[in-house]
Amino acid sequence: MCGIVGLFLKDKALEPKLGAMLSEMLVSLSDRGPDSAGIAIYGAATGNEAKITVQSPTPDRDFRGLDADLAKAIGAPVSVAVKSTHAVIRTTPDKFDAAREVLQTLRPDIRIMGAGEAVEIYKEVGLPEAVVERFGVRAMTGTHGIGHTRMATESAVTTMGAHPFSTGADQCLVHNGSLSNHNNVRRELIRDGMTFETENDTEVAAAYLSNRMAHGKNLGEALEGTLSDLDGFFTFVVGTKNGFGVVRDPIACKPAVMAETDQYVAFGSEYRALTKLPGIDNARVWEPEPATVYFWEH
Amino acid sequence: MPATPISKAEREQGHATVFDLSQHSLRELNQALHKLTPGSNETAWEVLNPKGSHSVAVGVDQPVSIDVRGSVGYYCAGMNDGAAITVHGSAGPGVGENMMSGSIVIKGDASQYAGATGRGGLLVIEGNASSRCGISMKGIDIVVHGNIGHMSAFMAQSGNLVVLGDAGDALGDSIYEARLFVRGKVESLGADCIAKEMRPEHIELLQGLLDKAGVTGVKASEFKRYGSARKLYNFNIDNADAY
Numbered sequence A: 001m002c003g004i005v006g007l008f009l010k011d012k013a014l015e016p017k018l019g020a021m022l023s024e025m026l027v028s029l030s031d032r033g034p035d036s037a038g039i040a041i042y043g044a045a046t047g048n049e050a051k052i053t054v055q056s057p058t059p060d061r062d063f064r065g066l067d068a069d070l071a072k073a074i075g076a077p078v079s080v081a082v083k084s085t086h087a088v089i090r091t092t093p094d095k096f097d098a099a100r101e102v103l104q105t106l107r108p109d110i111r112i113m114g115a116g117e118a119v120e121i122y123k124e125v126g127l128p129e130a131v132v133e134r135f136g137v138r139a140m141t142g143t144h145g146i147g148h149t150r151m152a153t154e155s156a157v158t159t160m161g162a163h164p165f166s167t168g169a170d171q172c173l174v175h176n177g178s179l180s181n182h183n184n185v186r187r188e189l190i191r192d193g194m195t196f197e198t199e200n201d202t203e204v205a206a207a208y209l210s211n212r213m214a215h216g217k218n219l220g221e222a223l224e225g226t227l228s229d230l231d232g233f234f235t236f237v238v239g240t241k242n243g244f245g246v247v248r249d250p251i252a253c254k255p256a257v258m259a260e261t262d263q264y265v266a267f268g269s270e271y272r273a274l275t276k277l278p279g280i281d282n283a284r285v286w287e288p289e290p291a292t293v294y295f296w297e298h
Numbered sequence B: 001m002p003a004t005p006i007s008k009a010e011r012e013q014g015h016a017t018v019f020d021l022s023q024h025s026l027r028e029l030n031q032a033l034h035k036l037t038p039g040s041n042e043t044a045w046e047v048l049n050p051k052g053s054h055s056v057a058v059g060v061d062q063p064v065s066i067d068v069r070g071s072v073g074y075y076c077a078g079m080n081d082g083a084a085i086t087v088h089g090s091a092g093p094g095v096g097e098n099m100m101s102g103s104i105v106i107k108g109d110a111s112q113y114a115g116a117t118g119r120g121g122l123l124v125i126e127g128n129a130s131s132r133c134g135i136s137m138k139g140i141d142i143v144v145h146g147n148i149g150h151m152s153a154f155m156a157q158s159g160n161l162v163v164l165g166d167a168g169d170a171l172g173d174s175i176y177e178a179r180l181f182v183r184g185k186v187e188s189l190g191a192d193c194i195a196k197e198m199r200p201e202h203i204e205l206l207q208g209l210l211d212k213a214g215v216t217g218v219k220a221s222e223f224k225r226y227g228s229a230r231k232l233y234n235f236n237i238d239n240a241d242a243y
Helices: A012-027 A059-063 A066-074 A093-106 A128-134 A182-191 A201-214 A219-229 B008-014 B026-034 B200-212 B237-242
Strands: A003-009 A036-042 A050-055 A079-083 A086-091 A111-116 A119-125 A144-150 A165-168 A171-179 A232-239 A243-248 A257-260 A264-268 A284-286 A294-297 B017-020 B044-048 B065-069 B081-087 B101-106 B122-125 B138-144 B158-163 B179-182 B193-196 B224-228
Touching: A003 A012, A003 A171, A003 A232, A003 A243, A012 A036, A012 A128, A012 A144, A012 A264, A036 A128, A036 A171, A050 A093, A050 A119, A059 A079, A059 A086, A066 A079, A066 A086, A066 A093, A086 A093, A093 A111, A111 A119, A111 A165, A119 A128, A119 A171, A144 A171, A144 A232, A144 A243, A165 A201, A171 A201, A182 A201, A201 A219, A201 A232, A219 A232, A219 A243, A219 A294, A243 A264, B017 B026, B138 B200, B158 B200, B179 B200
Parallel strands: B017 B044, B044 B065, B065 B081, B081 B101, B101 B122, B122 B138, B138 B158, B158 B179
Antiparallel strands: A003 A144, A003 A264, A036 A119, A036 A144, A050 A086, A050 A111, A079 A086, A165 A171, A171 A232, A232 A243, A243 A294, A257 A264, A257 A284, B179 B224, B193 B224
């Protein structure tokens, strides 16, 4: 099954509530997937800061002294904000690649959840309520975000197998469904230089989009490509630095509902996820068409 | 769409049994409806705050009226046998699945497989229905004011599907004896589904359905009829390519 949500704010006044709104949406879909949950929140990109969200199985050991060690290694100021098993590392944009690279040697056990100028990604095994509580997601501010609660079918229930999957700077994806040609597409993407952390089908979809965008396609064009190149069932919700997109496969058996008002565009696997949003009773509510790409950008 | 509010006076006049899903559980509602016996005085029910709940008013088998004020999730009014159920909002997947008799009216849109496997009764969708509307229908009548999505009436066995708007791809794929009436354009027909002549008896049947569904300002003569070419009923090696 799985439950997915997305929220793209048009009204700046709602930005301080993004984390709370997205958390409510995700928690309402808990019974669609109890295995793991995750959320990606996009804060406004300032242009003078790069963020890397990392996760560690032993946070006490790995995060202690990480700021000093990393600052010394890259020769630039670094801050580390620890949230449970995750930490957000901030540095200057010119040291972004260097920081990512040196992290592998400084702390071999930590995993990069996502990175970029705007995105922070938190995901863990457990129910949505436990996950949003653990990472203080309700208090987070942002412009847009996506979330997922997982009922695993294709690969193991682990932190790395949870969604959202991020395979490019400020890009991430959540998925309801299952892909049948992911092994083949993964092989093709590896040949084109993409790297993978898991055996998961959704990671292939995320990498496919990142790869297409790296080849100069915009989000809409990359999403369009999934319709011909990915085989299987999918409703995808995708986040980028400025935008938010949705696409469903042509069979469209995985549910999807969208709502739009002057204040926001929202996505939910079910209408239940949208019922607490402000002004929902007067929102335009519709089911996204099969094989049709929708995207919004700030 | 906003739920139509009911006035206090209207509520008192109608003597409706009001059931607020923000105060009581869904199970309490459905158990109360299942306990109804023939001749019960509780003939009018009103359900408040459904907020996308699943399985609202499933398995009702008494001729009561139920007004649901707001949008519902999966499987609303499934297996309905005799009740008149109105959803003043939109419905999630599988509304009216396997209805036996009675009526269901959706004031908004319906998601996929509305009226699936329905054996009788009338399902009216005043907005649009998405994919697989009337899949495997077995005697139900479905009237959709708007459009329907792809693979609608797949393997439809009997009953009538009336669409005032357009139909998506592969309408009536592998259809048996159901009748399909579409007023707008059909994106494509499925295997073994063909356009058929509208004879006087079909005009009469369709007019009756439009009247029953409260459709006005639309003439039966504006519709085209589609049904089975009856070539796939029994396996014939010459038709192997059509499967």
